[in-house]
Amino acid sequence: MIFVTLTDLRVKERCFEQREALPGEPRCVICGRYGEYICDQTDDDICSVECKTALLARIAAETKIPVKAPARVKVPFGDESFCVRDNNFPDIPSLHASQIASLRNKLDICVKGEAIPDPIMCFSSCGLPEKLVHNLDAAGYTMPTPVQMQVIPASISNRSLLVSADTGSGKTASFLVPIIAHCSRRELQQSESKRGPLAIVLAPTRELCLQVEDQAKVLGKGLPFKTALVVGGDPLAQQIYRIENGVELIVGTPGRLIDLLMKHNVDLTDVSVFVLDEVDCLLERGFRDQAMQIFRALSCPQVMMFSATIHPEIEKLSNSLLNNMIHISCGNPGKPNKSVRQVVIWVESKQKKQKIFEIIKRVLGRGMDLVKVHQVILFDMPNSIDEYIHQVGRASRMGKEGVAIVFVNEEDRKLFGELAQVLKTAGAPIPRELSNSKFTSSVSLGTDRKRKLSSRAHS
Numbered sequence: 001m002i003f004v005t006l007t008d009l010r011v012k013e014r015c016f017e018q019r020e021a022l023p024g025e026p027r028c029v030i031c032g033r034y035g036e037y038i039c040d041q042t043d044d045d046i047c048s049v050e051c052k053t054a055l056l057a058r059i060a061a062e063t064k065i066p067v068k069a070p071a072r073v074k075v076p077f078g079d080e081s082f083c084v085r086d087n088n089f090p091d092i093p094s095l096h097a098s099q100i101a102s103l104r105n106k107l108d109i110c111v112k113g114e115a116i117p118d119p120i121m122c123f124s125s126c127g128l129p130e131k132l133v134h135n136l137d138a139a140g141y142t143m144p145t146p147v148q149m150q151v152i153p154a155s156i157s158n159r160s161l162l163v164s165a166d167t168g169s170g171k172t173a174s175f176l177v178p179i180i181a182h183c184s185r186r187e188l189q190q191s192e193s194k195r196g197p198l199a200i201v202l203a204p205t206r207e208l209c210l211q212v213e214d215q216a217k218v219l220g221k222g223l224p225f226k227t228a229l230v231v232g233g234d235p236l237a238q239q240i241y242r243i244e245n246g247v248e249l250i251v252g253t254p255g256r257l258i259d260l261l262m263k264h265n266v267d268l269t270d271v272s273v274f275v276l277d278e279v280d281c282l283l284e285r286g287f288r289d290q291a292m293q294i295f296r297a298l299s300c301p302q303v304m305m306f307s308a309t310i311h312p313e314i315e316k317l318s319n320s321l322l323n324n325m326i327h328i329s330c331g332n333p334g335k336p337n338k339s340v341r342q343v344v345i346w347v348e349s350k351q352k353k354q355k356i357f358e359i360i361k362r363v364l365g366r367g368m369d370l371v372k373v374h375q376v377i378l379f380d381m382p383n384s385i386d387e388y389i390h391q392v393g394r395a396s397r398m399g400k401e402g403v404a405i406v407f408v409n410e411e412d413r414k415l416f417g418e419l420a421q422v423l424k425t426a427g428a429p430i431p432r433e434l435s436n437s438k439f440t441s442s443v444s445l446g447t448d449r450k451r452k453l454s455s456r457a458h459s
């Protein structure tokens with residue numbers, strides 16, 4: 001339990017809220033940022049509640065002896081006591097409802113549904129296999145992101161979820177962690193009996209499936225947890241062979257998975273978790289029938305759906321399919337990640353190539369360390385503002401600053417209104433040609449001033 005006394009939650013919960021340490025200032029022993037506070041348990045310099053929890057979790061893991069419940073963290077704040085529960089110390093009272101609400105409010109976590117489990121403050125406080133917690137730490141996941149804080153406990157409670165969160169906010173691990181925990185538990189309970197897969201993750205593209213499976217392997221290392229990739233471009237026979245030899249998780253694209261299910265007798269009886277990543281894309285016309293066909297082939301699984309852009313019709317469809325679903329929304333979904341600086345440049349199509357070389361010659365001339373620069377150049381505007389949000393989101397991961405350069409011209413006029421609105425919301429400069437275009441409604445720019453009707457107007 002960490003007692004911090006504070007008035008308006010001004011204590012830094014997350015380490016990314018803390019500033020860098022200036023020369024000669026104390027540094028946080030976990031992340032190296034300014035060590036604003038002292039951990040009363042170890043007298044180490046720490047920068048935030050997050051890093052204090054990580055420090056105690058690390059000590060507990062290393063000493064295997066639960067660190068005794070710490071008393072008060074001396075924090076120079078006022079009169080409201082804020083108790084953060086850590087399930088490492090189960091006898092400690094959990095958070096009060098008002099404190100849960102404050103925490104969710106502070107971390108931009110919105111929830112909708114019945115009997116929603118409390119968010120977790122660290123991976124070691126929700127009964128995950130120790131090896132999984134170790135793998136998370138080894139992967140640099142010292143603390144859960146806000147979406148993981150809320151999704152993991154809700155998923156472990158077997159609830160169906162509809163999750164919208166910013167691009168780059170850690171949605172993948174938020175569904176993989178509970179899947180790996182679930183599969184490892186089932187495997188240990190029924191290791192003798194041969195079973196079919198226990199979970200399926202559906203994603204719209206081969207590349208995304210490869211990325212999800214890679215992350216699953218990293219987090220599931222050393223646990224009774226095997227994966228199979230079912231995507232086009234790889235021999236189907238090998239994929240079937242691997243599944244028939246026993247896997248816990250299948251990660252695949254709808255088309256290849258349907259192929260496999262129609263032509264080969266893959267036993268899906270044991271599949272109890274079905275994840276749709278980039279669900280808005282999977283429920284679009286092209287994929288919807290296939291995704292629904294797979295869903296109907298399963299026996300009432302727990303369904304978890306994720307995307308950075310979820311529209312009301314997706315929510316309506318999900319509510320019609322699933323009982324007692326929880327809707328979790330984190331950050332500012334449906335808009336470009338706030339950490340991405342958007343630079344929209346007006347370029348006629350025939351001049352785009354020339355422009356891009358100028359930019360690259362300029363990004364290379366200054367010797368920028370390209371490995372660190374998160375930069376995306378959209379040579380062509382995508383077909384929808386949702387795709388624009390996903391594409392520029394490549395430039396920022398985990399809140400790290402990024403830059404997205406976008407070429408736009410009259411050919412993209414159907415998106416001018418939405419693009420101007422997104423740029424205006426993000427405070428990004430809007431090219432004159434875009435703001436002056438007749439296709440950019442003044443409403444998008446917020447310059448539309450309805451004349452106020454006042455009593456004088458009637459007289």
Ligand SMILES: Nc1ncnc2c1ncn2[C@@H]1O[C@H](COP(=O)(O)OP(=O)(O)OP(=O)(O)O)[C@@H](O)[C@H]1O
Nearest residue numbers: 141143144145167168169170171172173308397398
């Ligand atoms: N708890 C964590 N601590 C540190 N890094 C993390 C954590 N969770 C995820 N990451 C890293 O953050 C990056 C973004 O994660 P991920 O791809 O899951 O985001 P996402 O929300 O799925 O993004 P998108 O919507 O763009 O697909 C990845 O590099 C991942 O390794």
